[in-house]
Amino acid sequence: MEIKTVSQCTLEEILKAWNKGFEGYFVRIEMNEEVFLKRLVGEGLSPELSIVAFDHNNPVGIVLNGFRRMNGKKTSWNGGTGISPDYRGKGVSRALMEETIAIYERENVEVATLEAIKENKVAIALYEKYGYTITNQLLFLSGEYEVNVEQQAAIHVETIRPEQLPHLSFYQEEVPWQCSWQSNKQGEAKIFYNENNEAIGYMLYRTVWNQAGEIDSIVLYQLELLENGTVEQIPHFIASITNHKVKLATVNFSASNPATSYLMKNGLEVKTEQVQMKKNMA
Template sequence: MITCKRLSQCTLQDALIAWNKGFEGYDFDMTLTLEAFLNRLVFENLSPALSILAFDGTEPVGLILNGVRSIDGKNISWNGGTGVAPAYRSKGVGKRMMEEVLSIYEKEGVHTATLEALSHNNRAIKLYEKMGYQTADQLVHLGYSAPLTLDPPALTHDIHWEKPHNLAEHSFCSRLIPWQVQWQNIRDGEALLAVEKGKTIGYALSKRKYDEQGKLSGILLFQCEAHPEHENKEDVLKSLLHEAFAFSNKADISRTAVNFPRAHSVCGILEDEGFIVKAEQVFMVKEMTA
């Protein structure tokens, strides 16, 4: 008999077993150490009190990690990982866990539930659709690992480097975006503001990674937007990309655009520069309350 418990009521070892078993055979190696699992909870703002483990007797056979935060006065939840041990797949364990999670969302006053799933993971997508989720967007990860040559356009604006939390007051686009690219999850990143005549006309959110010798090894881009009313949005985006991705640095480092909508102008600009699609996901949403 399958039972569910809050992660906060379980041992960390059981949670780690559930994670590593739950993601066996996944497209990417998702195996974690205990330290890496704890870091994932912390850095992605996931809540042990709102996350669940599934058990067959005393054996952990699945889990769903969850986070909830308030955005514009509404509680938004995120499913930060659903995994089921191989021997228990297609046996209703995922559905059982999702029912438990949706019950938790209701108790927490969640307005909108969100998640991402790999685009070709039809089994998972069908389960989420049965639970009331709908696909809101198609997402891509774009990557490139060679020197870049994009020349910045002639600028009529300045670029200001700020802390990520400053985007909270400057963002002029939808706040309902994938959890992992929200500024709250990029605390050690950098916000770039394009400012023209005292007005913010665009922004980007990025993070630089360094190796053990302190050398720049990679750059992640999470958001990049131009003001929808600006007359030359593409130039604003290109100037932000030039700064965020250190185009003037010809070093052979990894550069990745994370979870961008497939139809976003940034994708076209980067693909013209040689970036390629590394992964595709769907962004799914379920409206819980009116």
């Protein structure tokens, strides 16, 4: 078996490794050229530090890796480990993980992160073998949401660019990779203040518009209540985007986030559950 970097492979080889690697997976994540390239750039994945395993000339496994500074520490993200069905259980995943950890060490990574589907016990056990531990339970929610705001609250809304979030003293930078502002530079962000001009919460999200120029759906990446915020204010947060019934979805929301409980009580259902895992490289 030979391991090459993604930058050394053709796009056809990379897509074959990915699509075969996730064949029969818990969630369908097949990608074409356009989707793959958009993801590579949007999520800050590194072609030079992501790897593909070959059996002769046949791509049989892949690991995509991204690197950022989060909370002042160099952090890596395993953005997907896939093994072709015929090669599962034959040592390919171990070889890829060992090479991945070696890359992290060479790159002076301090914290290694990834997410795994909660039901994928085999993958979770593999990651635990290489020093990862489960640190959070994450949920993808979706459903129809209707804003129910009986009376207007004294909430001031400030709309900002996602890139401005890390400069706020109350911003919580340690979030799942795909929920970070770096992965959502094309999104939108809002900060909410009470009548005393105290920050009570913020959102990072993306709106999807239909052909009639109306909001079709909202994807939430972050919805955080701060010390002075309450769950009762969440409807006002969402109403700052639209007052109409709308399709709403969350990406990797922490199960312990009060906003998650609120949304589940108000029409959203769990579509996928993941565990967040981390490895202290120090």
